[in-house]
Amino acid sequence: MTTIDYSQELPVVEGRPTLQEINELIAKPLDTKPDKKYYIALAITLTMLLIGVIGLGLTFYYGVGMWGNNNPVGWGFPIVNFVFWVGIGHAGTLISAILFLFRQKWRNGIARFAEGMTIFAVMTAGLFPLIHVGRPWLAGYLIPYPNQHSLWVDFNSPLVWDVFAVSTYFTVSFIFWYVGLIPDLATLRDRATSKIKKTIYSIFSLGWRHSNRHWQHYEMVYLVLAGFATPLVLSVHTIVSFDFAVSILPGWHSTIFPPYFVAGAVFSGFAMVQNVLIFIRKIFNYEHIITLDTLEKMNKIIILTGSMVGYAYAMEFFTAWYSGVQPEQFTFINRAFGPYAWAYWIMVSCNVLFPQLFWIKKIRRSIPIMFVIAVLVNVGMWFERFVITVTSLSRDFLPSSWAYFKPTLVDGAILLGSFGFFFTWILLFTKSLPVVSIAEIKSVVPGAQPSHEEH
Amino acid sequence: MSDVIEYTKKKLPANWNKTGIVLFALGLILVILSFMTDVSRSSFNAVVFLTFLTSIGLGSLFWIATEYLSGAVWSTPFRRVAEFLASLLIILPLAALPSYFNLHDVFHWTHLEVVKGDAYLSAKQPYLNVPFFTIRTIAFFLIWIIFYFYITRNSLKQDTTKDQNLTKKNLRWSAIFIPIFALTITFFSIDWLMSLEPHWFSTIFGVYYFAGTALASMAAITYLVVKLNEKGYFVEGLVSDHYYSFGALLFGFLNFWAYIAFSQFLLIWYANLPEETLWFLQKWEGNWLYFSILLIIIHFVVPYFALLSQPAKMDPKRLKFMSLWILFAHYFDLYWISMPTYSEFAFMPGWIELGFIILTIGVIILVFNWKANKENLVPIGDPKLKRGIKFRL
Amino acid sequence: MSEKILYSYTALFDTPNQIIKAAKKVKEEGYTKYDVNTPYPIHGMDAAMELKPSLLPYVALVVGLTAAISMIIFLWWQNTIDYPLNIGGKPFFALPAYIPVTFEVTVLSASIATVVAMLFFVFKFPNNVHPLHDTDYMKRVSVDKYGISIQAEDPLFEAEKVKSLFNSLGASSITPIYYSDELVNFKPKILEPKFISFLIILFIVVSGATYITLNKLLFLPPYSWMMVQDKVIAQKTSDFFGGGSGMLTPVKGTVARGFLPYKFDKKPELAAKELVNPLMPVKKNIELGKTKFNIYCSPCHGYHAEGKSRLRGQFPIPPSLHSDKVRNWSDGRIYHVITEGQNVMPSYAHQLSRQERWAIVLYIRALQRSLNAKESDLQ
Secondary structure, eight states: OOOOOTTSOOOSSTTOOOHHHHHHHHHHHHHSOOOHHHHHHHHHHHHHHHHHHHHHHHHHHHOGGGSSOOSSOOSOHHHHHHHHHHHHTHHHHIIIIIHHHTTOGGGGGTHHHHHHHHHHHHHHHHHHHHHHTSOGGGGGGGSOOOOTTOOOOOTTOHHHHHHHHHHHHHHHHHHHHHHHHHHHHHHHHHHOOSHHHHHHHHHHTTTOOOBHHHHHHHHHHHHHHHHHHHHHHHHHHHHHHHHHHTSOOTTTOOTTHHHHHHHHHHHHHHHHHHHHHHHHHHHTTOTTTSOHHHHHHHHHHHHHHHHHHHHHHHHHHHHHHHHOOHHHHHHHHHHHHSTTHHHHHHHHIIIIIGGGGGGSHHHHTOHHHHHHHHHHHHHHHHHHHHIIIIIHHHSOSOGGGOOOOOOOHHHHHHHHHHHHHHHHHHHHHHHHSOSSOHHHHHHHSTTOSOOGGGO | OOSSOOOOOOOOOHHHHHHHHHHHHHHHHHHHHHHHHOHHHHHHHHHHHHHHHHHHHHHHHHHHHHHHHHTOOTTGGGHHHHHHHHTHHHHHHHHHHHHHTTHHHHOGGGOHHHHHTOHHHHHHTTTSSHHHHHHHHHHHHHHHHHHHHHHHHHHHHHHHHOOHHHHHHHHHHHHHHHHHHHHHHHHHHHHHTGGGSTTOOOTTHHHHHHHHHHHHHHHHHHHHHHHHHHTTOSSSOOOHHHHHHHHHHHHHHHHHHHHHHHHHHHHHHHHOOHHHHHHHHHTTSTTHHHHHHHHHIIIIIHHHHHSOSHHHHTOHHHHHHHHHHHHHHHHHHHHHHHHHHHOSSOOOOOHHHHHHHHHHHHHHHHHHHHHHHHSOSSOTTOTTHHHHHTOOO | OOOOOEEEEEEEESSHHHHHHHHHHHHHHTOOSEEEEOSSOOTTHHHHHTOOOOSHHHHHHHHHHHHHHHHHHHHHHIIIIISOOOOTTOOSSOHHHHHHHHHHHHHHHHHHHHHHHIIIIISOTTOOOOTTTTSHHHHHHTTTOEEEEEETTSTTOOHHHHHHHHHHHTOSEEEEEEOOHHHHTOOOOTTOHHHHHHHHHHHHHHHHHHHHHHHTGGGSTTOOTTOSOSSOOTTSOOOSSSTTOSSOOOOTTOOOTTOOOOTTTTOHHHHHHHOOOOSOOOHHHHHHHHHHIIIIIHHHHOTTSSSOOSSTTSSOOOOOTTSHHHHHSOHHHHHHHHHHOBTTBOOOTTTSOHHHHHHHHHHHHHHHHHHSOOHHHHO
């Protein structure tokens, strides 16, 4: 039994690096030319992206008939992917805003990267509604403006709420991320040697000079933004859940959907952040900045949110029985034992059962096992959206209109392409901007803050 | 600055005990009188009484477990306040008796002849029947009391032994407690509040009750901590960073409650299914309309703006006032949930309601006083205590 | 080279405790134009410098509330006044459904406003230039040193005093900062031809690109916006059938729907012999005949068919229909007159359907009967 001394605070950054060392370490990927491995990784993601582009090309040329969507299942892969990627995008703001408000210092090492991931995931997610309308070049009509047709969008429709929520989320996340970057860009500017780099950093650091008169306002703005981002991040997946839950389709109309979707989003987002961070900390030697303790804490959040999702599954089942409404009861029996039982049980085992292994401390701290579990979580969360979308639609009130949904190759290509799109951005990000916040890490290095004993 | 924390045990002010006894006696008399005049109405009030006490007691235990699990230190110096409030769990079985003896007045599904003629209710009968209901309620109380007993015992033991392993043990207890807490509080709320209207159902209801519970218990803890701190009961007292943490949690859960309440309302309002809207329609008719609008104002709008700004969250006076306000809001919320079943249209609260409120306050003061005079008010053996006192954001 | 102008004296310190102490001391000495530069925010520095709390949260509050209220008002206007539409039986002003959108707009505008306010009021955007930039001092504080800088503008500023103050605080290095030549000699060059031609080129490129995108690129095949369709367009040649016509000529003897050719052109006798009134003399038919007679026939023939024209001689007065001649005509003969016309009376075939014409015949018979009733009618 290992003993932990509860009277001491665990250091966020291990090994007491000097501030100079932190500077050099975080800026190193930006100064060095990418190596062979980087190009191999980029080639893989670009190939995936290309496959997706081919799928999209076929879709645009021949129409959405290339997909597996059929008459009752009008929402196939595109909506599943949309919800999945928006969900991935939730961890970033959660880490950077909610954990910031809770003053969890361990977030400082992973916040920047997670925010970047949020932006890329939301960009990926945003593609799918546009594709799904069939004519993406007409998507401008989703935005309400006084137009020549004297028409307004339907503000009562959750799909329009989605447009507002996702675009607001993207904008605010981007601002939040950029505001966080300003001091780091100034630090990079001051150490840049080439003139081009220096000019670029000068422009984007907005004249920052680490002045305390600026820090004061800057910290306040950061706090305000975090205060806004927190309800925003809840609202986004809540509104995504409204897409389903305001309808009267059995299996969609359930009052627990909003918190359940948010928990699921955080769950999958954390799993994705954890997956990518495992590589980042290894490749860039950030093991003492993104410590094993940090990963363990993330795993604890994964088990917490995973259990919340499990709670929601259980409550849905119980309420379906308790309600006494027959279509509702049938839907849930159909989910577990109907034609899509395979998807349902993949979902349950990946989302609820496997994360329970994190109760064991050894597993929580073993990098290979936690990686596998987090991958399974992402698989499970993708299937959760699949189960919700497809099972409810494929068998609703009228048995005469039931149909089995079968995805096509084009569906698969677009899904693969979305991963390619996302990871291409991630790769470009790691080489162009500091993936760990320099200023925030410096502020939590042991000895970085004045000791309070004086006063 | 010494490493040893100097703490001398002080008794609570004597007038607390007096106030408690007076309120308790007055409340008890009023409650007995009300049972003599109107059994049905009193039983409904007794349900509110029970669920409110559960909120405070169980919510406090939840906050204790959360502190252990999250490794929070700022709340360690005040954990005892939560522990004393959690001892309300012991008297819950007593608090349940008045409504339990009148189940027939409160719960529609106990009328077997009605259930027989109603397809929906007879389908629910395997769950909603008196024996199973009794077993569940006893099981919930038992489980909570067991967890309360072990967690507080370890914490008290630490005062003398200063053994860090006790913290670890409590961490384990808390980890087991949280999932069990989630399930028990859900089914408790379904049994005692949702099944008042047995045809109605809402998947989110457990979370709704949890939101109110966490908020109300945090408000109770905040009020007592600020009040006791004024009289210097904590070692070095609170600084603005502590106040801010209390204020931020209150504010956060205020929003969480509003979020859950709004989600539940919007989804039911939007889908407009008759089997679901009945619950809200009831609260939208007659006088209940004013209660519903007041609920939004009392439970969200006023405290939201009162606690919005950063200085407001650090202001002890405002915190004290707003925590009392929030406690009232939670009582009002539970009342709003249960009473429309008793009287569907015109309804005005009267002396019966007042009696139950007085009794609730009296019970809470007495239980807190009893524990606070028996045990140390500061967990002096806790390894996190010093960090908690020196806590800065 | 012009003479250098002093901006400030700076000092560097090694630990956060030292810089807090230094800031407090500088403040105590009464300096107002000084600043502390640190690689990350130091807890307690705002208190040490006695800075007033930031006002930026109020920007968020004011803009957020304004946005929320305006959005609700806008949605009310849009859904009840400008474009009321019943959606799912909800009221036009469906407040619960507006809350998500209102919330998003509030958050969006408040966040943007707060950041923009910080950029303009605190960072003095777009001003990006400052004497401290590009100095060794800046390069150190952005890495691991904690610096303080007292400006020459400060009324209490005296170089020697400041230096000795820094020394007494234990500064690791003390340096003066001068305005760079660029800054001193900076002249705005807005009217430079290069800049203006740049603007012109930018204008041409942007407007040209917009024009091409909106008018050409968006209409490249296969995106024809449904303007090219396989369909017949009126007054245009079509190659579908060959011969340039959009429609084929109907087969000989084709009869249009609802059209029966009139076989008794200029053959009144034959019509009188062969045509039979298909309508029964029932009230409904006679009522129809009366209506139509009063509209089309009565202006010349008079309401009772006695030849009492209301046209006051503008048109020849027709003979009475009560004459023996007409009374002895068969139904078919009268029908023929209505259909073809007679003498100056034109054809009414276009105004009156076949059924209406027969109904008129029935009505005329009724009128005739009214003046020349049979014995049996009187019984």
